[in-house]
Amino acid sequence: MSNIYESAEATLGFISSPCLTKVELRVACRGISDRDALSKPDPCVVLKMQSHGQWFEVDRTEVIRSSSGPVFSKIFLVDYYFEEVQRLRFELHDISSGNNGLRDADFLGAMECTLGQIVSQRKLTKALLKQGNTAGKSSITVTAEELSGNDDYVELSFSARKLDDKDFFSKSDPFLEIFRINDDGTESLVHRTETVMNNLSPVWKSFKVSLNTLCSGDHDRELKVAIDFTASNGDPRNSCSLHYIHPYQPNEYLKALVAVGEICQDYDSDKMFPAFGFGALIPPDFKVSHDFAVNFDEDNPECAGIQGVVEAYQNCLPKIQLYGPTNIAPIIQKVASSASEEMHTKEAMEYFILLILTDGVITDMADTREAIVHASHLPMSVIIVGVGNADFTDMQILDGDDGILRSPKGEPVLRDIVQFVPFKDFKHASPAALAKSVLAEVPNQVVDYYNAKGIKPKCMSDYESTRTFSP
Incomplete structure (x- = not known):
């Protein structure tokens, strides 16, 4: 370890x-x-x-x-x-x-x-x-x-x-x-x-x-992780960067990842977590991607446990160039595609949790709202942890706690599936408090989905x- x-x-x-x-x-x-x-x-x-x-x-x-x-x-x-x-x-x-x-x-x-x-x-x-x-x-x-x-x-x-x-x-x-x-x-x-x-x-x-x-x-829960690699995070070689890799101390992204991931990993049956990145120029052609595998294996983006995600993240940083913009709709759509396939199976026993770690203002807000409204019909939840001190107004809108989120065409979400927490609010608290705040709504979201679909544990x-x- x-x-x-x-x-x-x-x-x-x-x-x-x-x-x-x-x-x-x-x-x-x-x-x-x-x-x-x-x-x-x-x-x-x-x-x-x-x-x-x-x-x-x-x-x-x-x-x-x-x-x-x-x-x-x-x-x-x-x-x-x-x-x-x-x-x-x-x-x-x-x-x-x-x-x-x-x-x-x-x-x-x-x-x-x-x-x-x-x-x-x-x-x-x-x-x-x-x-x-x-x-x-x-x-x-x-x-x-x-x-x-x-x-x-x-x-x-x-x-x-x-x-x-x-x-x-x-x-x-x-x-x-x-x-x-x-x-x-x-x-x-x-x-x-x-x-x-x-x-x-x-x-x-x-x-x-x-x-x-x-x-x-029972209903299995599968955790998928998405990490923001946009340039607004700062050069990873600079100690002021949110992605700065210290030899012995975790940066802000790692603290949030471990705090939430350590809890989530117990509820994933195989302990293998697909990890994706967005907003970076990636090898070999260094074109911008908003849904690339952090381990660079597009056919198998899974990492062994949260430790595996941490190691893939550390290995990935020196090989990519932080870029932009901060588009999160593509990764939501990618997970929604898997959730849609699961929904149409006979059993429909798998529920997807997408954990997004990001530092900035969303640049594809309209597409993101559309993607979340679509995902609200599927067996999935979206957890967003805001890293750094940026303006997270857009994230709070997506959370929907202050009103019903709607697509650009006015269609409301079927159910609230987004939970946003700014990591800065937990600077002086135990990371376990972050996990509590982030995950407290997930059990009810899971129950609400299966109750709405009339799907019960089989007897x-x-x-x-x-x-x-x-x-």
């Missing part, structure tokens, strides 16, 4: 936010080493969350006796903030029946990640680490379900009769696992009942489950509810 990227990333902090939803987390482990030759471990997972650099326990699972591959029935319910980096730590402990809780337990390993990573992937599996090394072949899997504020719940009860004896001398110790069948044919555990010991006709405790949990499908028509196992 580059020093510039680390420097910008390290400044991100934690802030309170009204953009909240609830998430259910379920945990399972595999490959836990036996305690010794005669007994298996009694595992328990402790969930911790980081705040101000310290880890605090949130909750813990039940202890499952004598298991090297436990599937815990405990569900962690956590608050999920779209625009924050929420760091989680899952610790696995072996709690034998004779000890006094975690103090005397054996630490078996831990896994760290962000809540956004789990939510975006819906199922995250990583190796357990112990003192910086992998803990044998052990791994932990965490699955996530987002709950809407008006989730409906159903209560389920199960029983069985005339199960087979385990052997001549003992009866079975049955439990039920309830799975959801996903659209791709894989299975996700919904609930695991308690084990009823020595019983051929068990009756398990009833439990409540969200109807959302029984449904599969199974036939739900295979149970499978019975003997422990």
Whole structure:
């Protein structure tokens, strides 16, 4: 990781936010080493969350006796903030029946990640680490379900009769696992009942489950980045330039890119971000372009993570000539083209977020208004971060908070899809505050689009509810 990227990333902090939803987390482990030759471990997972650099326990699972591959029935319910980096730590402990809780337990390993990573992937599996090394072949899997504020719940009860004896001398110790069948044919555990010991006709405790949990499908968000390379930013070789590359300190563009991008990248399934530039003369013929790939690969403009965008940006600057004018309609139209193709697919499950970093007055205002009105019908949002001290009146008009944006012909936007924030307003604030302000409207914009189109997360028509196992 580059020093510039680390420097910008390290400044991100934690802030309170009204953009909240609830998430259910379920945990399972595999490959836990036996305690010794005669007994298996009694595992328990402790969930911790980081705040101000310290880890605090949130909750813990039940202890499952004598298991090297436990599937815990405990569900962690956590608050999920779209625009924050929420760091989680899952610790696995072996709690034998004779000890006094975690103090005397054996630490078996831990896994760290962000809540956004789990939510975006819906199922995250990583190796357990112990003192910086992998803990044998052990791994932990965490699955996530987002709950809407008006989730409906159903209560389920199960029983069985005339199960087979385990052997001549003992009866079975049955439990039920309830799975959801996903659209791709894989299975996700919904609930695991308690084990009823020595019983051929068990009756398990009833439990409540969200109807959302029984449904599969989600809307993927794809982030695309556009960077202003017009001459008004100043010569990158000059320390006064907004594009000045210091060996160890991020410039204004990098600060804004990392602050917003670090949040957005958790919600992109493949973590590959197309990055474009506008307003520069580009090689080999040095003609002006308003939608060129920052990595100069027009067939594949994607960069690996926000760090990849930072590196492509740094490599790009010495090879181009800053020019102008500041035309942003072409890049909006480019992303709108992808969004239009997605809208006409059967699934229409992908939503596009265009992040524009710019320093100046728009010179194609009429075309930009037309492009935004057209894009307001599509699965996309436009985030504009103003860098520097220029007059951003045009950007505020595009934002539409003070009135309905209209095309030059008078057609109004179907919905508000633009959010503008001047970076100078956050000079003395945490960059995380910038991310909060920029991204706070995105969740509602996503929901408004799919509600208007009548597109919902897909739910199974036939739900295979149970499978019975003997422990």
